[in-house]
Amino acid sequence: MNRIYKTLTLLIEIIFAYITLFSNIKIACLSKTILNISCPACGLTRAFKSIIKLDIIKAIKYNYLSIIVLIFLIILNYYLIYDIITNKKQTNKYLTKIGSYYIIIIIILLITLILNNIRKI
Numbered sequence: 001m002n003r004i005y006k007t008l009t010l011l012i013e014i015i016f017a018y019i020t021l022f023s024n025i026k027i028a029c030l031s032k033t034i035l036n037i038s039c040p041a042c043g044l045t046r047a048f049k050s051i052i053k054l055d056i057i058k059a060i061k062y063n064y065l066s067i068i069v070l071i072f073l074i075i076l077n078y079y080l081i082y083d084i085i086t087n088k089k090q091t092n093k094y095l096t097k098i099g100s101y102y103i104i105i106i107i108i109l110l111i112t113l114i115l116n117n118i119r120k121i
Contacts, residue, residue, distance in 0.1 A: 003084055006091065010080045013073075020045050021052060038116035040109045044069060062121065065112050072098070
């Protein structure tokens with residue numbers, strides 16, 4: 001990823017985070033709306049709003065993966081900013097390293113999918 005692409009990615013993330021977390025605009029889950037099935041990400045917006053209010057227990061109740069996803073996003077954005085400033089490729093290395101655990105990630109997502117549907121999030 002080049003510098004312009006990384007800057008645009010970071011800007012889009014900031015805009016999307018602002019729209020979903022700090023405005024009254026509701027973004028519906030397509031899986032929930034069309035198929036009536038909760039996806040592994042269902043509840044993440046409410047969980048992130050709870051984290052902003054420092055209500056970690058409520059965030060975990062909304063989605064078990066909320067803390068893990070937040071940590072992943074913080075690290076990813078750190079590498080994006082680092083790459084933009086230094087013009088290096090640490091983000092690619094980070095994503096490649098995360099991608100090497102794809103089987104574990106898929107299993108975790110499937111478990112979260114099942115739990116979200118059992119709990120009817």
